[in-house]
Structures are given as structure tokens and as C-alpha cells.
Amino acid sequence: MKIHVYAKLKDYFSPEFELDAVAHNTDELKLRLLEINGEAGQILDSCRFAIEEGFIDHDHKLKENDTVIIIPPSSGG
Amino acid sequence: MKIHVYAKLKDYFSPEFELDAVAHNTDELKLRLLEINGEAGQILDSCRFAIEEGFIDHDHKLKENDTVIIIPPSSGG
Amino acid sequence: MIRSSSSPLPAEVSNVLPESIRVVTGDPLDIVSLLRQAHHPGAGAVVLFSGEVRDSNKGREVAYLEYESHVPLAEKMVHDILDEAREKWGLKAAIAQHRIGKLAIGQSAVVVITAAAHRREAYEANQHIIHRIKHEVPIWKCEYFSDGTHQWGNNCNC
């Protein structure tokens, strides 16, 4: 599974990386990411998750070859 | 006394004219103007009056050599 | 700043309406030039309103408009309105210009530009200024319709 992170999340993770661990949904994905960096809990709780087709919620079933985009709160404008 | 009128008032009076009759204030001026055109009562009631220095109200004492500007409701923009 | 090439104006310059801006003018409004004069390094929000001539009003086809004004009083009143708005909303810039004479469909009759640190003030002040210009300042619109008739306006164009 490919992971893309943006903005402040880049203080915790590489901008793009391959996650070897298995995550069937975003809740499991969050746990896998906390195993990489335990300090990311608060910011991850404020993030939305998306795949190429758009936003997904916590019961969306992730596939092994998905690219998951992790989106911190917007600060455009 | 010189009178300048604008916009819809020009359907009732010449744009600029010399008023020979005496008018000591705007109430008297309205009566003099109605003697020129009796159909202007409604529009004159909606107008503001000004001299060069700015708007005047009904107790402002007009002088014989004043130029009075009669200002119908604004419709700019 | 609308183009990266133009340098920001110092506060004391853009904080007042430059003498070069005529509040009432017979020339086409130069929105680009007005916008350039509204920029300020402390302004995070710039709001521009342009009131433009519509092709119809209440179902009647408009051919063109003509505006007239008592210019000295109009200029003084607009300056006062801008000064009050600058103070009330802490604006970094406030500019207004109204065109008089004959205007074709689509042309801009009035432009109001406000610049403030934050956007709420810029929007609010902008709406306040255009409202007062339309309702208080001695400027009048005459609509010329395609059927050859005309009508002095009481109602707003926009």
C-alpha cells in the first residue's frame, strides 16, 4: 500500500512511502502509522483519508495496491 | 437665485434657470417651483436641497445670490 | 499585488485615496489600475465590486445607460464615505470610482475596492460603501430601452 502525506504530516512521515504492514481500513492504517511514529496520534485524528477516487471513511475496505492520501486540515487561501 | 436640477427633475424644469421670485428657505422655494410646474409636487417632496457648501435643511436661510441644487433620490451604481 | 512584478506601496501612500483617482469620471473605469493602487503589504484580503450594465431590467431590453451627477458634491460625499469606512473597519485601502455619461451593456458603472488584514472586514466595508454610494450620493441613472423609451432610475441596477 502506497501512502502520500502532506503539509504538517511531513514532520512525522516521509511524503511518500510504501507501507508493508496490512491495513484493511483507515482505523487499522492509523495504528500502523502510529507504529512508525507514535507522536502522530493527534494530527492523524484530525486528518481525512482519500484514495484516487475521493474521500473514504473508516469502513471503506482498503486494497493492498491502493494509494492512500492522508489529508490534514486545510489551510488554503 | 440660480436653480440647478438633475435627473427626473429635468422632466419638470430646465436644467439650470434663474428664479426671479423670492424664497427665504426651501419650503418657500418648493412653493415657487410649484408655481412654475404644479405637477412636480411629489418628486420635489422626495428631493434634497444643497448649496455649494453642501446639503441644507428647511430652516437654512437662502440668500438671493445662492445657487440652489435640487437633488432627487440617488440611483447610482 | 496583482502581478508579482509590481512592488507593494508603502502604507502611507495606499492608505489615502491617491489624488490621481477621480471619484466621478467620464472615462471607462480602469479596474486594473485601480486594483494596483489598492495593494498593501498588510492586507490579506482585497475585495472588488464592479457594477456593470445589464442587458435587461424587469423584462425590458436595455440599449444603453446614461449617468449624470452633481460632481463636486458627489466627490465630497464619496471621499467622506471612504474615510468613514477606512476608520470603522481599519481598512488598508478603500477606493471607489463611478462613471458618468453614456455606458454600453457590460461596461462598468462603478467600482469599489477594499483591502483589509482579514476578509470579513474587506467584504463588509465593500458592501457598506456601495450601498451608501447607490443610495446617498448625487448620481443618477437613466435607462434607454431598445424600444426607444427611457426612464430615470429609482431602482438599483444590481
Next chain:
Amino acid sequence: MIRSSSSPLPAEVSNVLPESIRVVTGDPLDIVSLLRQAHHPGAGAVVLFSGEVRDSNKGREVAYLEYESHVPLAEKMVHDILDEAREKWGLKAAIAQHRIGKLAIGQSAVVVITAAAHRREAYEANQHIIHRIKHEVPIWKCEYFSDGTHQWGNNCNC
């Protein structure tokens, strides 16, 4: 129309966001060109918002900003926001463009233009669109301060 020389666009052209307008772009925003595309003979009111880089934020001197975005999702969301606003307020035109990359003080980070028959709708829709772009669309600001530190933004620039 901002200049009397440019002819109004037909309704069916200006009613949709022209393909040529990139919602997210690394180039300086060309406000003049965007304004030209917002004109419509049925629009009596055009409102433009420009969000610009301020020289300070909460008392700290800003050197420059950098914006990043997940562009495909951002473009889709902005198009949806504009479509909804067009329908809700009956807009004649709705345009938005957000810049990414490095921006200097005074440069425009985001532009929103709305055109409607009457001004209330143009102002309301404009404020709604910029609010949603700032709060929903995956675009992020990083402030680089003159003291060499930087901070990813949570707070609005304007």
C-alpha cells in the same frame, strides 16, 4: 467587461469555468485575465476576492509563504463548490484559482470571482466559495518567518 474594448462573452461560454482556467496553478494569478472571463451581459454585479500574502501574522514577520496541494482532489472539489454555488445563487459566472509553490509578500494566493444579476448574490456566493476553499479543499499553507523558522498553517491568512 473591464475595458470597453472587450466584447461580452455569450452566456453559454461564461456560464462554465473555461477549461483553460487551472483551479490550482504554480503560476502567478492573472487577475485581469480571470476578470475578463467572468463578464456576462446579464450580470449587473461582479465581486472579486483576492487573498494576498501579508507581511506579518500574529506579530511575527513573514518572509514568504509556500502552498502545497493534492491537486487532483483539490481541482475536483473546487469545481464542485463552484457548480453548487452557481446553482444556489443563480450565478452568471463563478471562477476560482489557487496558487501553489512559493509566494512573496503581496502576491495573490487565491482569487474568487462571482457574477450575478444583483449584488447580494454575488457577495454572498463569493464569501461562501472562499470559506469552503479555505476549510475543505486539500491546500496547505506553510509560513516562513524572517527568523528562519516555519510553521504549517492552521489559521487563515485572511
